[in-house]
Amino acid sequence: xxxxxxxTGRQMRGGQWQALRLHRGLxxxxxxxxxxxxxxxxxxxxxxxxxxxxxxxxSVWSGFDVVHAHDARSHTWGAIRxxxxxxxxxxxxxxxKDSVLSRWKYRRPKLFLAxxxxxxxxxxxAGVAEDRIAVVxxxxxxxxxxxxxxxxxxxxxxxxxxxxALAREAARIAGVEARISCNLEEDLPHAGxxxxxxxxxxxxxxxxxxxxxxxxVIASNVGxxxxxxxxxxxxxxxxxxxxxIADALRRLTxxxxxxxxxxxxxxxxERFTEDRMVESTIAAYRRVLANG
Numbered sequence: 001x002x003x004x005x006x007x008t009g010r011q012m013r014g015g016q017w018q019a020l021r022l023h024r025g026l027x028x029x030x031x032x033x034x035x036x037x038x039x040x041x042x043x044x045x046x047x048x049x050x051x052x053x054x055x056x057x058x059s060v061w062s063g064f065d066v067v068h069a070h071d072a073r074s075h076t077w078g079a080i081r082x083x084x085x086x087x088x089x090x091x092x093x094x095x096x097k098d099s100v101l102s103r104w105k106y107r108r109p110k111l112f113l114a115x116x117x118x119x120x121x122x123x124x125x126a127g128v129a130e131d132r133i134a135v136v137x138x139x140x141x142x143x144x145x146x147x148x149x150x151x152x153x154x155x156x157x158x159x160x161x162x163x164x165a166l167a168r169e170a171a172r173i174a175g176v177e178a179r180i181s182c183n184l185e186e187d188l189p190h191a192g193x194x195x196x197x198x199x200x201x202x203x204x205x206x207x208x209x210x211x212x213x214x215x216x217v218i219a220s221n222v223g224x225x226x227x228x229x230x231x232x233x234x235x236x237x238x239x240x241x242x243x244x245i246a247d248a249l250r251r252l253t254x255x256x257x258x259x260x261x262x263x264x265x266x267x268x269x270e271r272f273t274e275d276r277m278v279e280s281t282i283a284a285y286r287r288v289l290a291n292g
Contacts, residue, residue: 139277
């Protein structure tokens with residue numbers, strides 16, 4: 001297959017990491033794959049550093065079997081310009097806008113790839129037919145050895161939907177030292193706990209990354225997060241309330257942390273690997289092509 005990927009993101013967030021892993025995985029399996037990004041985007045730079053085919057959005061459009069848009073703006077680009085069947089990844093945890101432009105745009109794709117059942121339900125609520133939706137969970141790399149550390153990490157973010165300040169307040173109440181992580185991939189090998197607080201979440205690729213490292217996760221009980229965390233087994237789900245998060249931190253003994261971290265790593269190996277994500281996406285492409 002020949003796949004054209006579109007991504008207009010200005011930052012290297014969860015969706016951009018998934019696009020990069022998918023692009024790499026398709027090429028490794030013998031498919032033709034080209035990634036188009038904004039000029040100077042961190043995703044484009046990362047692809048170039050790996051020697052993967054990459055260009056600038058607007059430069060190439062013809063000769064592909066499928067066009068795959070990975071974010072909202074590229075969804076619009078694809079809806080306007082794509083001549084091949086359009087596939088759109090839907091990652092966000094908030095409802096679809098109800099406007100004339102939005103309704104037109106959401107009629108264009110042949111298939112939506114929802115990153116969770118929660119996101120799929122939002123698409124259905126917005127009027128997208130179930131047969132135009134496939135759930136494809138994120139996939140993350142699994143390190144050869146689990147994390148070996150005690151650091152309590154809180155992801156750094158300027159996103160108002162994320163609860164960095166609330167997580168810091170909970171750590172203060174619990175009397176534990178927390179570290180704000182600007183690079184989870186670098187910091188997780190030395191971590192023991194990740195506190196991931198958010199008001200809206202399609203799934204939570206940062207959570208999956210921590211779970212792959214065998215790090216115990218305390219996370220908000222919102223959106224698609226309960227699809228990856230079973231409370232008390234491979235992590236802890238909490239309401240977005242400082243005292244509740246602090247209580248979870250106090251309850252997380254070293255033995256619990258080890259048990260949950262091991263269960264979390266096993267969950268990723270079973271359901272959320274890069275290989276599984278790539279294979280599920282390829283199956284979705286084939287479904288689109290088979291349906292004309």
